[in-house]
Amino acid sequence: GAVVSQHPSRVICKSGTSVKIECRSLDFQATTMFWYRQFPKQSLMLMATSNEGSKATYEQGVEKDKFLINHASLTLSTLTVTSAHPEDSSFYICSARGGQGVEKLFFGSGTQLSVL
């Protein structure tokens, strides 16, 4: 299957700092990328959808000024958590669709963010 690379896999930071998470589609061009947040033992909560070259569409309740998404190319999307606080601690996962099986959605390996 297609490969989506996400890093870092784990990050610990101090409150008030910003953290950038990268998501890359390694062997296909991702026309659309998605960012999710997942709490322990819960389902995936969609945060935003981004298409290459355009602004991301955020889900209701997600602060776009806090969670900055940049989909600069067909293979790279970044999520920056600005001025992180302990309540932002969570597991963040990106996904991408595109390539041969356009309807298929492939996930990155996730980033565990811990804000102290």
Place this chain on the structure above:
Amino acid sequence: QQQVKQSPQSLIVQKGGISIINCAYENTAFDYFPWYQQFPGKGPALLIAIRPDVSEKKEGRFTISFNKSAKQFSLHIMDSQPGDSATYFCAASSGNQFYFGTGTSLTVIP
């Protein structure tokens, strides 16, 4: 409103047994139904998927059964193994919209 309802929340199966996870949806516009497997600390991995013009799809020990009239689909894991212990998510998709079930935690005991 939960677009995709998944049950059970958790499931314990003996090694060699059959694991069955069920999902139901309402929106008839959905045209793609994937299942994902997620291990702790990892992202979900696409396991198997089906489109509504097919009633069953089998890949190895994994089978999706799809009932279009009932708007239900299920994942069957035959000869379940301890290595299958994970959380499974069903999903339904239309266009760029993906809706996930709440997940089923499967434990296969030796």
